[in-house]
Structures are given as structure tokens and as C-alpha cells.
Amino acid sequence: MKYSVVIEKTDNGYSAYAPDLPGCIAAGDSQVEVEELIREAIIMHLESLREHGDPVPEPQTSVALVEV
Known part of the structure; x- marks a missing residue:
């Protein structure tokens, strides 16, 4: 299975979460x-x-990347 993951830049590095897996x-x-x-967290x-x-x-x- 392939789950979408959101990766965000933070002040201290990067964070990520899987919208289809609350708490992951x-x-x-x-x-x-x-x-x-x-x-590893998803697994x-x-x-x-x-x-x-x-x-x-x-x-x-x-996921879609929208050019503006």
C-alpha cells in the first residue's frame, strides 16, 4: 500500500504525518x-x-502540487 505523507519544515528540522493514519x-x-x-512509523x-x-x-x- 502507498499512503500519502505530508512533510513540513520546522524550526528544528522536519515533521511528517500520514493523513489517512491519525496519530502516525x-x-x-x-x-x-x-x-x-x-x-517506519507507518509500518x-x-x-x-x-x-x-x-x-x-x-x-x-x-496529493497534488499546484503551480501559482
Whole structure:
């Protein structure tokens, strides 16, 4: 599955979250690091949902870059 991830620059580095997986977040010093960490966070989040018998949300969020 492919989940959309939002990555934001912060004062201290980068943060990321997966809109289709509430509570699934990560923070890192660089964009590369936060991409690795959010991938790991998504994997762990999905494993936890499965272990607890909770439904795994299907990816629904799409991303578009809009030129202005």
C-alpha cells in the first residue's frame, strides 16, 4: 500500500504525518531522515492495528502540487 505523507519544515528540522493514519507522525533533522522515520512509523502503526484486530484504513488521500 502507498499512503500519502505530508512533510513540513520546522524550526528544528522536519515533521511528517500520514493523513489517512491519525496519530502516525515522525520528526527528524533532515527531510531524508524524516522520510525514513515516517515509513517506519507507518509500518509500526499498521502492525499495531492488525495486532489489535482493528481495521487497516485504505489509502484515500491524494496529493497534488499546484503551480501559482
